[in-house]
Amino acid sequence: MKKNNGSAEGPDGLVHTARLPLSSTTLNYxxxxxxxxxxxxxxxxRALPAGKIAAIVLAVLRCDQRPSDxxxxxxxxxxxxxxxVREAVGLLAARAPRLDRALKKIVRTGGGVVLLDGTLIRTRRRTGxxxxxNYSGKHKCHGLLVIALTDDRGRLLWVSxxxxxxxxxxxxxxxxxxxAKLRAAGLGAIADLGFIGLDDSDPDAEPAVITGYKAARNRPLTRGQKLSNKALAAVRAPVEHGFAHLKNWRVLGKVRTNPRWATALVRALLVLTNREVAR
Known part of the structure; x- marks a missing residue:
């Protein structure tokens, strides 16, 4: 009797196909x-045509597929x-909107306010x-802080x-x-309590960043202040939708590469996210 100790998957390995949850518009772009x-x-x-390369890059970014697989x-x-992947990320990041251009676009479309918030992108813990x-005492994990602006519908305009x-x-x-750039554009921003103290300009001038009220140990909030916080929370809710669309890209689940590359990665995903949302 002859023994067969070869691998079950054969010499070339097993290959499976999977559906990529993205539109053809993003792939073609x-x-x-x-x-x-x-x-x-x-x-x-190139070893593969541009369309196949685009599909592979999107699989890495959207589903966090390993390059070796x-x-x-x-x-x-x-x-x-x-x-x-790095080449495509660099090309897309170069097309991300700058802050001054994003604010001018809001002014041209007749907008008066933007929504401001920040999020933490988790990274792999390194020694040394x-x-x-990179350790965030607020979130109790290692990560990178990213600030973003959205319009009143939650569409991402700019990421830092x-x-x-x-x-x-x-x-x-x-x-x-x-x-300073918000005042130059004539716009205001609505933010959460984490941005209290950002707008430290003349108290008689109109605020560029509007936040709620924070209670103190010996100074509880009044009923009017609570209602104001509730109204602001309802207005700034769409900014969470913008971050949700951005974090649908699973490569941001835990960045395993050099943190210096994270800026280009986030800005590239901003461009792709706007393509997906706009369709």
């Missing part, structure tokens, strides 16, 4: 961006998949003192650079000179 880049740099040959199923090397700044998790939301906004 990314494929067009990649084709334009290949034409610009004069690249005559996708490489085995498409007949390319793992480093090739990683290079394609260099990673201590990814900063260490120990940074406060007010500090991140001051790095981007957010209040």
């Amino acid at each position: 990314l494929a067009t961006v990649i084709r334009g880049h290949l034409k610009k740099i004069g690249s005559r040959w 996708l490489a085995g199923g498409n007949g390319v090397h793992r480093t090739t998949i990683t290079r394609w 003192t260099a990673n201590r700044k 650079a990814a900063r260490p998790g120990r940074s406060s939301e007010i500090t991140a906004c001051r790095h981007d000179h957010l209040t």
